[in-house]
Amino acid sequence: MIFEQRLHPAPVPSAIRDEALADPGFGKLFTDHMIVIDYDADQGGWHSASIGPREPIALDPAAAVLHYAQEIFEGMKVYKQADGSLALFRPERNAARLNASARRMAMPDLPEELFLEAVRKLVDIDRDWVPTIEGSSLYLRPFMFASEAFLGVRPARQYKFVVIASPAGAYFKGGAKPVRLWVSRDYVRAAPGGTGAAKTGGNYAASLVPQAEGIARGCDQVVFLDAVERRYVEELGGMNLFFVFADGRVVTPPLSGTILPGVTRDSLITLLREEGYSVSEEPYGIDDWRADATSGALSETFACGTAAVVTPVGTVMGPAGEFTIGGGETGSVTARMRELLLGIQLGTVADRHGWITRL
Ligand code: COI
Numbered sequence: 001m002i003f004e005q006r007l008h009p010a011p012v013p014s015a016i017r018d019e020a021l022a023d024p025g026f027g028k029l030f031t032d033h034m035i036v037i038d039y040d041a042d043q044g045g046w047h048s049a050s051i052g053p054r055e056p057i058a059l060d061p062a063a064a065v066l067h068y069a070q071e072i073f074e075g076m077k078v079y080k081q082a083d084g085s086l087a088l089f090r091p092e093r094n095a096a097r098l099n100a101s102a103r104r105m106a107m108p109d110l111p112e113e114l115f116l117e118a119v120r121k122l123v124d125i126d127r128d129w130v131p132t133i134e135g136s137s138l139y140l141r142p143f144m145f146a147s148e149a150f151l152g153v154r155p156a157r158q159y160k161f162v163v164i165a166s167p168a169g170a171y172f173k174g175g176a177k178p179v180r181l182w183v184s185r186d187y188v189r190a191a192p193g194g195t196g197a198a199k200t201g202g203n204y205a206a207s208l209v210p211q212a213e214g215i216a217r218g219c220d221q222v223v224f225l226d227a228v229e230r231r232y233v234e235e236l237g238g239m240n241l242f243f244v245f246a247d248g249r250v251v252t253p254p255l256s257g258t259i260l261p262g263v264t265r266d267s268l269i270t271l272l273r274e275e276g277y278s279v280s281e282e283p284y285g286i287d288d289w290r291a292d293a294t295s296g297a298l299s300e301t302f303a304c305g306t307a308a309v310v311t312p313v314g315t316v317m318g319p320a321g322e323f324t325i326g327g328g329e330t331g332s333v334t335a336r337m338r339e340l341l342l343g344i345q346l347g348t349v350a351d352r353h354g355w356i357t358r359l
Helices: 014-021 091-104 110-125 202-206 209-214 263-274 286-295 332-346
Strands: 003-005 033-040 045-053 069-072 076-080 086-089 137-146 158-168 177-184 221-225 233-234 240-245 248-250 280-281 298-305 309-318 322-325 357-359
Touching: 003 110, 033 110, 045 110, 069 091, 069 202, 086 322, 086 332, 091 110, 091 137, 091 263, 110 137, 110 309, 177 209, 202 209, 209 221, 233 240, 240 263, 240 286, 248 263, 248 309, 263 280, 263 298, 263 309, 263 332, 286 298, 286 309, 286 322, 298 332, 309 332
Parallel strands: 003 045, 177 221, 177 309, 248 280
Antiparallel strands: 033 045, 033 158, 069 137, 076 086, 076 137, 086 357, 137 158, 221 233, 240 248, 240 298, 298 309, 309 322
């Protein structure tokens, strides 16, 4: 596919950009350009690819996404390597997951090569926006939504695939310091047969009320329990969880259909096994979590995701009160896994699995 290219007529001046890149925060700063590719079932599928200035998207007020939420997204990061080159981490996984989400939401597949080409083009044109301060990267947000103006409830016939980029520092204000979690009693994120394994906006919308409950209690993120028994720990509002035991076992909830199949989650399972830990993907109950943290059988818990990287969990406020894990400090396994993963992403640790794509 040919990409029409329009350079931004008035890009952010470099002095202002560089000042912003010194403290990017998360999700509030954006680069100069964006990718847009249109889909029309009646025009043979994907067509009209462009790279142009980042600008508002005109939508008909009847666009299906505004009514029935046919929308999916991805999150991935560009890392500046020690030699100044740029690299993506397992981008083919994001391309494949977008299509898995698309299938669940009755949306069209986007050819994986087209996804990767779009991402490469945006990074190439906005390469001066990759931040270099420690712990920072250029966060990419590819997304797809139903743009057809039609109010009947059925899969739309027109879509837009868009990629924007956002220079990013740590997701949590405290950086890599242990976070405090709130276990939601009244709300669930996803039920069996629902959309929990798809990266679709509705899952995140559903997390906002319980997330606000947690924030009101001084917590950083909400933990969801399974919808059937309200017993097993599933995931956070936007991250997967790992439980580390003092005897060297590591547990993470299984991909049973209600959990987002994180690229970071998958990578950490591999890295933990290589480090000699026995990792099992199995259900783990909230009562066990509390009892094991209290007895010391559980030594660490960490959250992980593209945005969160590896973030230690210090305290959990659950239905039966609050408990602390590993004295509320960052555990050694958590610290090691964070270092290892970031090392591979930044090119300072050997990439033995071919996870890095140089740009
Ligand atoms: C990511 O980690 O990239 C995500 O998509 C989760 C984000 C919404 C916090």
